Amino acid sequence: MLRVGSNLAPLSKPSPGASGSKTGSWRIFKPVINYDKCVRCLLCWLHCPYSVIERPKDPNGYVTIDYNYCKGCGICASVCPTKAISMVPEGE
Amino acid sequence: MLIELRFHGRGGQGAVKAAEVLVDAAILEGKYGQAFPFFGAERRGAPVEAYARISDKPIRIHSGIRNPDVVVVFDPSLLKLVNVLRGLKPGGKIIINTPKKIEIEGDYEVYNVNATKIALDLKLVVAGWAIVNTAMLGALVKATGIVSLDSVLKAIRHTWTGELGDKNARAAEIAYNEVVKVK
Amino acid sequence: MVLMALTGNHAVAWAVRRARVKVIAAYPITPQTTIVEKLAEFIDKGEMDAKMIRVESEHSALATVYGAAIGGARAFTATASHGLLYMHEVLWWVAGSRVPLVMAVATRAIGPPWNIWSDHSDIMGQRDTGWIIAMGEDNQEVFDLTLQAFKITEDERVNLPMIVGLDAFILSHTTAPVDVPSQEEVDAWLPERKQLYVIDPEHKIQIGNLALPKDYAVLRKSIEEAMDNARKVIVEVDEDYGKAFGRRYGGLVEKYRCDDAKYIVVLMGAWSGDAKEAVDKLRGEGYPIGVLRIRYVRPFPIEELVEVARGKKGVLVVDRSISFGNAGPLFIEVSSALTEVNVALKGVLAGIGGVDVGVDDFVEIFKKFINEVEEYGTFIKRQEWYLR
Numbered sequence: 003m004l005r006v007g008s009n010l011a012p013l014s015k016p017s018p019g020a021s022g023s024k025t026g027s028w029r030i031f032k033p034v035i036n037y038d039k040c041v042r043c044l045l046c047w048l049h050c051p052y053s054v055i056e057r058p059k060d061p062n063g064y065v066t067i068d069y070n071y072c073k074g075c076g077i078c079a080s081v082c083p084t085k086a087i088s089m090v091p092e093g094e
Numbered sequence: 095m096l097i098e099l100r101f102h103g104r105g106g107q108g109a110v111k112a113a114e115v116l117v118d119a120a121i122l123e124g125k126y127g128q129a130f131p132f133f134g135a136e137r138r139g140a141p142v143e144a145y146a147r148i149s150d151k152p153i154r155i156h157s158g159i160r161n162p163d164v165v166v167v168f169d170p171s172l173l174k175l176v177n178v179l180r181g182l183k184p185g186g187k188i189i190i191n192t193p194k195k196i197e198i199e200g201d202y203e204v205y206n207v208n209a210t211k212i213a214l215d216l217k218l219v220v221a222g223w224a225i226v227n228t229a230m231l232g233a234l235v236k237a238t239g240i241v242s243l244d245s246v247l248k249a250i251r252h253t254w255t256g257e258l259g260d261k262n263a264r265a266a267e268i269a270y271n272e273v274v275k276v277k
Numbered sequence: 278m279v280l281m282a283l284t285g286n287h288a289v290a291w292a293v294r295r296a297r298v299k300v301i302a303a304y305p306i307t308p309q310t311t312i313v314e315k316l317a318e319f320i321d322k323g324e325m326d327a328k329m330i331r332v333e334s335e336h337s338a339l340a341t342v343y344g345a346a347i348g349g350a351r352a353f354t355a356t357a358s359h360g361l362l363y364m365h366e367v368l369w370w371v372a373g374s375r376v377p378l379v380m381a382v383a384t385r386a387i388g389p390p391w392n393i394w395s396d397h398s399d400i401m402g403q404r405d406t407g408w409i410i411a412m413g414e415d416n417q418e419v420f421d422l423t424l425q426a427f428k429i430t431e432d433e434r435v436n437l438p439m440i441v442g443l444d445a446f447i448l449s450h451t452t453a454p455v456d457v458p459s460q461e462e463v464d465a466w467l468p469e470r471k472q473l474y475v476i477d478p479e480h481k482i483q484i485g486n487l488a489l490p491k492d493y494a495v496l497r498k499s500i501e502e503a504m505d506n507a508r509k510v511i512v513e514v515d516e517d518y519g520k521a522f523g524r525r526y527g528g529l530v531e532k533y534r535c536d537d538a539k540y541i542v543v544l545m546g547a548w549s550g551d552a553k554e555a556v557d558k559l560r561g562e563g564y565p566i567g568v569l570r571i572r573y574v575r576p577f578p579i580e581e582l583v584e585v586a587r588g589k590k591g592v593l594v595v596d597r598s599i600s601f602g603n604a605g606p607l608f609i610e611v612s613s614a615l616t617e618v619n620v621a622l623k624g625v626l627a628g629i630g631g632v633d634v635g636v637d638d639f640v641e642i643f644k645k646f647i648n649e650v651e652e653y654g655t656f657i658k659r660q661e662w663y664l665r
Binding site: 015 | 373374375434436473474481482484485488492502
């Protein structure tokens with residue numbers, strides 16, 4: 003919830019919200035990035051529906067995934083042009 | 095003072111534009127005006143109607159014009175297709191583009207002008223249609239005096255620039271001088 | 278004062294240009310299309326610094342300008358009838374996101390059967406969405422409303438989107454003189470855009486995440502509070518505009534000869550002018566009648582209505598649409614506002630589907646009402662169809 007004066011707006015950040023828990027615990031498959039194949043195109047960052055992929059501060063750096071909230075939907079792996087992201091079963 | 099006009103034309107002859115230019119002329123003279131088309135089956139050649147109101151006071155009414163004071167007919171063939179006299183007030187004026195004399199029965203003042211010839215002579219033609227609207231405007235203001243020819247010419251030059259503006263202004267001037275009251 | 282001969286649609290386009298809108302996206306629909314065509318012409322000629330985004334539907338049009346708006350740009354779209362219905366879902370999204378946005382609606386009847394002419398069904402169907410909704414009586418007011426919409430929506434007490442309505446063809450395609458203030462004059466009056474938040478990729482934020490019922494309810498209540506604030510803001514902007522440009526209309530409503538009237542007619546839109554002419558005619562015959570013209574249907578002018586109706590004998594509401602199963606929507610709103618005022622109430626449905634209603638028609642409708650009030654005293658008649 004964003005509060006500005008008496009105005010409220012339905013904004014939120016990834017955090018313990020409606021589910022009441024760190025949603026990373028919902029994962030069955032986990033996205034793992036092979037940084038050797040990563041070309042830093044940022045498509046995974048752009049497409050992640052939960053904003054759990056962090057863009058690096060250094061433009062030459064690599065993205066990181068916040069596994070506390072990543073639900074393992076697989077969209078990042080699906081859009082990666084070099085197939086640098088693999089969906090690996092949780093626990094492996 | 096409130097004058098209500100109805101224009102009869104065929105789609106593509108510029109009846110709607112004529113109403114708009116007339117309003118522009120009225121505004122240039124410090125008067126008030128309102129112009130609108132009737133939207134029906136709009137395509138080139140289909141009979142269309144356009145309307146205008148000219149007044150010395152702000153115009154609040156927005157409903158349709160049922161009893162015009164003036165009717166302008168851009169194409170004589172429309173006389174057989176459409177009842178151009180519909181609602182025209184007794185003593186009202188009707189201005190017809192026609193190559194030969196046409197009188198209308200009834201309590202009306204009838205004016206004739208060969209706007210087609212004027213347009214063709216000036217090579218005001220688009221897609222095979224003689225563009226008679228500016229000539230008809232000239233004839234209209236001579237017959238009714240609702241705005242001055244000068245304002246009409248200014249409004250025409252406002253709408254069409256360069257050579258096209260000159261030709262259209264010339265058409266209005268010639269028609270202004272040539273229109274005759276036949277009844 | 279620069280008077281231009283403009284159609285209602287072109288008046289909207291000029292106001293959008295003067296407001297320095299940056300992003301426009303729209304899908305063509307009669308009779309709105311010439312608004313966006315004019316804007317495209319302005320942009321193409323370099324007279325307006327904005328981006329025109331072509332979309333494949335009205336749903337996308339509103340979604341697109343919503344995206345631009347939350348990204349910080351002043352944005353605009355226009356539609357009518359089926360187009361408005363198509364984007365209905367997105368209207369809720371925009372209002373719920375508390376983002377200022379302006380949209381023009383050339384009010385047009387809804388099919389089937391197919392109908393391109395004016396009635397108010399499309400715009401009245403949006404009353405619940407949280408959008409501020411206003412209608413103009415003439416092209417000048419439509420210009421003024423559009424310009425004011427940017428100031429009202431962006432006020433920090435409001436932060437809600439707004440619809441500016443104009444009757445299909447009767448205003449949208451009718452040419453009339455409109456005073457268009459200069460860019461310098463408008464720049465001095467309309468401040469730069471401000472909004473509650475701006476989405477940018479650097480800051481992780483989400484809109485419209487799943488919310489628990491209680492949080493949702495609190496958010497909804499705040500929209501209603503903003504709507505209530507808008508009542509004040511609308512009056513302020515109307516007065517402020519009057520000082521800057523010489524035209525003020527009276528806020529949520531315009532009162533015409535109401536003070537010493539015994540009978541009041543309530544209606545909205547272009548035909549209000551014809552109603553005023555009818556009132557003048559009837560006044561000439563000795564009937565004390567006035568017009569209360571609704572300018573803003575949302576927020577609804579409850580206080581203004583109560584204030585004007587007190588002490589009157591009868592209030593006649595003329596609707597240009599119907600809420601099937603009850604009555605005309607304006608009648609429903611008016612009668613709900615006047616539950617504690619002892620006055621005869623009647624709802625007439627006219628002009629639906631674009632049927633032409635002229636001064637003589639109004640004279641007939643008003644006279645009939647006056648005679649009924651004189652004969653029956655206080656009564657309620659919910660629906661009477663006037664089909665000339």
